[in-house]
Amino acid sequence: MLRVDVSKQLGGFSIEASFASEGRVTGLFGASGAGKTSLINMIAGLLRPDRGSIAIDTETLDDTANRVHVPAHRRRIGYVFQDARLFPHLDVRQNLDYGRRMNRLADDPAQRAHVTDLLDIGGLLDRRPGQLSGGERQRVALGRALLAQPRLLLLDEPLGSLDEERKEEILPYLMRLRDEANVPMVYVSHDTGEMRQLATQVVILKRGRVIAFGGGEILPLAASPA
Amino acid sequence: MFELSPTEWTAIQLSLRVAAVATLVATPLGIAIAWLLARRDFWGKAVVDALIHLPLVLPPVVTGYLLLLTFGRRGLIGAWLADHLGIVFAFRWTGAALACGIMSFPLLVRPIRLSIEAVDRRLEQAAGTLGAAPWRVFTTVTLPLALPGVLAGMVLGFAKAIGEFGATITFVSNIPGETQTISSAIYSLIQTPDGDTAALRLVVVSVVIAMAALVASEWFARRALRRLHGN
Numbered sequence: 001m002l003r004v005d006v007s008k009q010l011g012g013f014s015i016e017a018s019f020a021s022e023g024r025v026t027g028l029f030g031a032s033g034a035g036k037t038s039l040i041n042m043i044a045g046l047l048r049p050d051r052g053s054i055a056i057d058t059e060t061l062d063d064t065a066n067r068v069h070v071p072a073h074r075r076r077i078g079y080v081f082q083d084a085r086l087f088p089h090l091d092v093r094q095n096l097d098y099g100r101r102m103n104r105l106a107d108d109p110a111q112r113a114h115v116t117d118l119l120d121i122g123g124l125l126d127r128r129p130g131q132l133s134g135g136e137r138q139r140v141a142l143g144r145a146l147l148a149q150p151r152l153l154l155l156d157e158p159l160g161s162l163d164e165e166r167k168e169e170i171l172p173y174l175m176r177l178r179d180e181a182n183v184p185m186v187y188v189s190h191d192t193g194e195m196r197q198l199a200t201q202v203v204i205l206k207r208g209r210v211i212a213f214g215g216g217e218i219l220p221l222a223a224s225p226a
Numbered sequence: 227m228f229e230l231s232p233t234e235w236t237a238i239q240l241s242l243r244v245a246a247v248a249t250l251v252a253t254p255l256g257i258a259i260a261w262l263l264a265r266r267d268f269w270g271k272a273v274v275d276a277l278i279h280l281p282l283v284l285p286p287v288v289t290g291y292l293l294l295l296t297f298g299r300r301g302l303i304g305a306w307l308a309d310h311l312g313i314v315f316a317f318r319w320t321g322a323a324l325a326c327g328i329m330s331f332p333l334l335v336r337p338i339r340l341s342i343e344a345v346d347r348r349l350e351q352a353a354g355t356l357g358a359a360p361w362r363v364f365t366t367v368t369l370p371l372a373l374p375g376v377l378a379g380m381v382l383g384f385a386k387a388i389g390e391f392g393a394t395i396t397f398v399s400n401i402p403g404e405t406q407t408i409s410s411a412i413y414s415l416i417q418t419p420d421g422d423t424a425a426l427r428l429v430v431v432s433v434v435i436a437m438a439a440l441v442a443s444e445w446f447a448r449r450a451l452r453r454l455h456g457n
Binding site: 102 | 346348349351352353354355356357358359360362363366367370371453
């Protein structure tokens with residue numbers, strides 16, 4: 001259960017968002033500039049809300065009234081960025097292992113094999129990020145986030161930087177992840193197609209405000225919101 | 227003509243020792259200050275920045291004299307260090323290392339600062355979401371990516387330290403075997419009748435060291451670019 005109730009002023013733009021979601025994949029839907037990325041940056045702990053609270057299950061991550069702010073590195077929340085952000089000085093194997101090392105988790109070859117199989121990245125392990133295609137990079141970023149064993153996975157338009165063909169290549173992996181990885185996800189996108197295929201619950205964001213919450217049926221019929 | 231005399235050898239070895247110690251001691255401090263200047267905003271940042279660059283623009287004899295006043299036997303810090311820790315800088319090779327370290331510090335810090343600034347902060351954020359505490363983000367992401375810049379800074383600082391003259395001779399004088407570096411040996415030789423050939427030999431040695439340092443520094447800079455692009 002993810003509960004978010006925050007406000008944040010960013011220059012001339014303000015976010016006032018409140019929702020609670022129990023879905024396996026919570027879709028955060030809205031046009032660019034609606035505040036989606038700022039909102040999940042707050043969930044990740046990269047951005048501090050001016051007021052409000054964020055909690056997962058019974059654990060409070062932010063609560064401005066009680067001056068609680070758990071820093072990003074102690075949240076155990078995975079984040080897949082639109083631009084992958086793989087570490088350029090490490091090869092794929094080391095990138096995948098990074099979260100395990102930082103969280104001092106025991107080495108788990110079975111888990112590693114499971115994730116590399118799920119994402120089909122076993123053949124890329126010795127490559128450097130500069131030698132990967134956009135789709136491959138995004139799959140490695142997914143694997144890296146999963147192997148840190150997060151309790152929640154944030155995906156910020158993970159298909160946003162890919163062309164149509166590559167999107168079709170990655171979508172099935174995301175669906176497998178949703179059905180097999182057992183980690184709740186928050187999926188950010190402005191694409192109704194992706195939302196319909198992936199999200200189990202949808203939050204629609206407009207100019208920093210939540211304007212609708214529900215199942216996939218609340219999504220607009222047009223391919224993309226105005 | 228190319229046979230080096232024992233005095234010349236001593237001066238070369240001393241220069242190398244002084245420059246190596248100066249560089250190795252200054253590097254950790256240089257990395258810390260470069261990181262502060264690149265990544266943090268704090269009150270007095272402009273002053274810190276100016277202070278570091280001061281040796282670059284002050285007449286070296288002024289820096290040397292200021293060192294003598296503060297780190298000399300009767301200097302405020304020098305007297306305390308000598309009485310309590312037994313560390314003496316005045317007229318010792320350690321004093322030459324201190325002078326060289328301070329004079330080369332701006333050249334050491336600059337490439338490190340630039341290379342830290344070039345590290346994408348979004349990668350540091352990504353490391354944070356993967357569970358890395360700020361100190362581990364620095365050691366596993368920022369520093370490795372900035373490493374070629376650190377090495378370039380060390381090479382430049384080392385080369386500057388080898389060539390330092392004004393502050394060193396003012397602070398620790400020109401004592402053969404203790405504080406006479408290549409530069410001060412050349413200075414003595416060209417004031418001695420018949421010292422020209424010996425001076426020339428040391429000139430060749432210093433040109434070779436300086437060239438090697440510049441080539442090495444360039445090589446590290448090129449490696450830095452490759453590293454940042456992940457090839």
